Amino acid sequence: MKVLVVEDNRDIAANIADYLEPQGFVLDFAADGLEGFRLLKEESFDAIVLDVMLPGMDGFSLCHKLREELQLSTPVIMLTARDQLEDKLAGFEAGVDDYLVKPFSVKELEARLKAMGKRGSADSHSQELQVGDLHFNSTTLKAVRGDKELELNPIQRKLLEFLMRNTNRVVLRSELERLIWKDDLPDGDVLRSHIYSLRNIIDKPFPERLLHTIHGSGYRLAETGQDQAH
16 A cells, blocks of 8 residues: 655654554655645555645645645545644545544554555446546456447556546656556657557547647546646
8 A cells, every 4th residue: 555644743754654664555755745745746645644734735735735636536644633623624624534633543543544445445446437438447458439449559558547547637747657667667758659549549530539638747538628738
């Protein structure tokens, strides 16, 4: 389980790392809200552990931006010294899924993260994906748009599935490159040619474009009415 911990208290962050990493969790850390937001734009996480009081951008604002601006549904556990009902309601309004009031047990944090992972697994690994009239089944690897079955190679299928699981979100080029090649990145702009061939298959024969290039950033799969950038 890959978790982003956004916490400016080094002792708390170290305690979380010391307990969770030996349990098999893969952790990334940010010491302020702005760094946390940058990481969320660049990488995918299974869950987020988020402090309220942060330099740069507080936890409530960060959670609101990841829900509204990045369109991420990643589960968020908020760490806070505040135990007032009004603060918790404000967090839930911003899109927080769960709360832990400091001081907390890292064992309880582990249990809540695992519970979130189980709840989210059905959605994050759902077999049937759909954007507009485009359908993809991640088990049969069958892609269909309208009444036409689409022929995709393995890289095209991997790109399409990832883009569909991140519908309406701008997926950065770096995310797609890591998805396909991990750390062994190819020379030149090979990704562009794969995106070009994918677009020719899923968009060219059809009247409505779904795969949009967001210049200088990456790509977004969305119905035309939900995307203004071309």
